[in-house]
Amino acid sequence: MTNDTEDIEIRLLLEAIFHRYHYDFRGYAQASIRRRLKQAKEFFSCPTYSNLQDRVLHDSAVFTRLVSFLTIQVSELFRDPQYFKAIRETVVPYLKTYPSLKVWIAGCSEGEEVYSLAILFREEGFGNRVIIYATDINPVAIERAEAGVYNLDRMKLFTENHRLSGGKSSLSDYYTAAYGAAVFDKSLREQIVFSDHSLVTDSVFAEVQFVSCRNVLIYFDRELQNRAVRLFHGSLSRHGFLGLGMKESLRFTEYASSFIEWNRDVRIYQKKST
Amino acid sequence: MGASIPKAVVIGTSAGGVTALSKILSRLPKDFRLPVMVVIHVPPDKPSIMSSLFREKCGAPVKEIEDKEEIVDGTVYFAAPDYHMLVEPSKRLSLSMDERVFHSRPSIDVLFESASHCFGDSLIGVILTGANEDGANGLNAVERVGGVAIVQTPQEAEHQEMPRAAIEKCKSARVMTLEEIANYLVEVSVRQ
Numbered sequence: 001m002t003n004d005t006e007d008i009e010i011r012l013l014l015e016a017i018f019h020r021y022h023y024d025f026r027g028y029a030q031a032s033i034r035r036r037l038k039q040a041k042e043f044f045s046c047p048t049y050s051n052l053q054d055r056v057l058h059d060s061a062v063f064t065r066l067v068s069f070l071t072i073q074v075s076e077l078f079r080d081p082q083y084f085k086a087i088r089e090t091v092v093p094y095l096k097t098y099p100s101l102k103v104w105i106a107g108c109s110e111g112e113e114v115y116s117l118a119i120l121f122r123e124e125g126f127g128n129r130v131i132i133y134a135t136d137i138n139p140v141a142i143e144r145a146e147a148g149v150y151n152l153d154r155m156k157l158f159t160e161n162h163r164l165s166g167g168k169s170s171l172s173d174y175y176t177a178a179y180g181a182a183v184f185d186k187s188l189r190e191q192i193v194f195s196d197h198s199l200v201t202d203s204v205f206a207e208v209q210f211v212s213c214r215n216v217l218i219y220f221d222r223e224l225q226n227r228a229v230r231l232f233h234g235s236l237s238r239h240g241f242l243g244l245g246m247k248e249s250l251r252f253t254e255y256a257s258s259f260i261e262w263n264r265d266v267r268i269y270q271k272k273s274t
Numbered sequence: 275m276g277a278s279i280p281k282a283v284v285i286g287t288s289a290g291g292v293t294a295l296s297k298i299l300s301r302l303p304k305d306f307r308l309p310v311m312v313v314i315h316v317p318p319d320k321p322s323i324m325s326s327l328f329r330e331k332c333g334a335p336v337k338e339i340e341d342k343e344e345i346v347d348g349t350v351y352f353a354a355p356d357y358h359m360l361v362e363p364s365k366r367l368s369l370s371m372d373e374r375v376f377h378s379r380p381s382i383d384v385l386f387e388s389a390s391h392c393f394g395d396s397l398i399g400v401i402l403t404g405a406n407e408d409g410a411n412g413l414n415a416v417e418r419v420g421g422v423a424i425v426q427t428p429q430e431a432e433h434q435e436m437p438r439a440a441i442e443k444c445k446s447a448r449v450m451t452l453e454e455i456a457n458y459l460v461e462v463s464v465r466q
């Protein structure tokens with residue numbers, strides 16, 4: 001069933017993308033990739049995946065568009081408020097014992113999670129003792145994250161999420177509204193370093209005390225999940241924390257025994273000493 | 275009727291789905307032999323109550339899926355709220371946060387389309403009561419790969435839109451009451 005012509009074409013297309021552009025989607029979970037490529041094929045009016053491959057190889061603009069089909073930019077500020085609440089209540093007291101704090105948000109999409117944590121750390125009194133590395137594979141998403149501009153009609157949900165996360169101030173303190181858009185405060189960005197980084201092909205770049213990587217691992221097959229968690233493990237200092245999405249876990253990875261379940265409900269882990 | 279022996283079941287439903295599903299799942303015996311993947315639309319902020327709700331009613335084991343878990347025969351899997359559920363060619367289940375389909379995440383179409391790709395003509399797809407048209411394209415995919423397409427009799431359904439949309443898109447769909455669907459599934463399991 002899974003070796004029909006389309007499967008072959010899809011494998012070759014991903015191979016072509018890797019060799020031409022060094023973006024490696026070959027180890028992503030196939031069902032979702034297949035669905036996304038089908039949408040892309042229709043969008044570019046390509047009769048076949050082989051035809052799409054031809055266009056991608058010869059036109060880098062097509063590739064840029066295709067990356068946006070293959071990576072899913074769905075996010076919210078303070079998505080799953082209970083995750084952020086748990087960070088405030090159980091992780092922050094621990095993080096406060098470090099003289100300075102480095103945080104890595106991997107797969108940060110268009111910045112929703114980044115501003116959430118930047119605001120949280122400000123509310124919790126970290127001042128300028130925190131540096132946040134915000135990374136994603138999609139350069140367009142990174143650019144938007146850096147801009148920090150969101151549609152005003154999303155603010156109602158974001159404000160409610162922020163409140164439920166135990167927010168100590170008003171979300172509107174952190175953005176200005178203009179022309180239907182909410183623009184997040186520049187001062188928040190002073191502590192954020194945005195950059196292009198792939199969990200599949202790049203390596204550890206800094207030592208951090210907290211990694212937040214939410215709803216990215218679900219798009220990977222097990223082997224890639226292992227690779228990503230290896231990076232997190234290598235990047236975390238002793239007793240550092242790792243937060244995942246609400247339905248992700250380390251259970252099926254090689255690193256299950258290298259972390260303790262710090263908060264099972266919201267999938268926060270702590271790196272063991274050895 | 276599919277050419278091969280059915281190996282897996284997917285069920286999709288929305289409004290009215292809890293009652294309808296109870297009537298089917300409560301009939302599945304402890305030694306039911308096929309895996310069953312279920313999408314029922316629920317508000318995204320609701321905690322995952324479905325699997326615990328049906329655990330008591332169903333003889334077969336019921337659980338909410340975990341990302342990349344292997345599909346085990348005889349287990350009933352519920353999608354997690356606010357995530358799509360997909361079947362991987364490796365016969366594992368995966369989650370995704372892709373955009374909503376017909377305002378729904380999880381979406382029935384997403385599950386059915388990925389499952390048809392993996393199980394081909396050994397898949398049974400079932401659409402029950404519901405008030406939108408998610409599932410019609412998915413059931414059509416089941417039909418196209420030669421699987422068995424089943425739709426709850428609209429007159430019996432609490433909400434008819436979903437079954438009607440599915441029948442519209444699937445010419446070969448068998449239209450059956452909940453009782454008949456349950457009988458059929460039990461019988462298929464015995465034939466394994």
Ligand SMILES: C[S@@+](CC[C@H](N)C(=O)[O-])C[C@H]1O[C@@H](n2cnc3c(N)ncnc32)[C@H](O)[C@@H]1O
Binds near residue numbers: 079108135
């Ligand atoms: C569904 S979004 C999650 C956004 C946010 N973390 C959240 O949970 O709301 C998934 C993100 O992972 C990114 N991504 C996909 N593959 C990646 C990779 N290999 N390395 C880094 N980021 C990746 C996508 O570009 C996308 O921004």
